[in-house]
Amino acid sequence: MLKYLGPMVVNRDGTLSCIMNWENMMEMERPNRLRVLGKQNQLRQEALKTTEEGAK
Structure with missing residues (x-):
């Protein structure tokens, strides 16, 4: 497993x-890091979804 x-x-470019x-x-x-990361990823x-929808 890769738990380590x-x-x-989620990076800004979606990677x-x-x-x-x-x-x-x-x-x-x-x-604390998980809490911040969860909000950041969301x-x-x-933002990526909005950008993707705007490109259509």
Whole structure:
């Protein structure tokens, strides 16, 4: 499995990446990062969808 890579990040261009230092984060940092990342990914997906719909 690839759990050590951590959560997936939606980049502005729609590609996916991972958090490179996930293994080195302290346990108390991870929940906060997940919360922020979840919001960020959602906003980026919505922006990509809007851009895609505008291009049609």
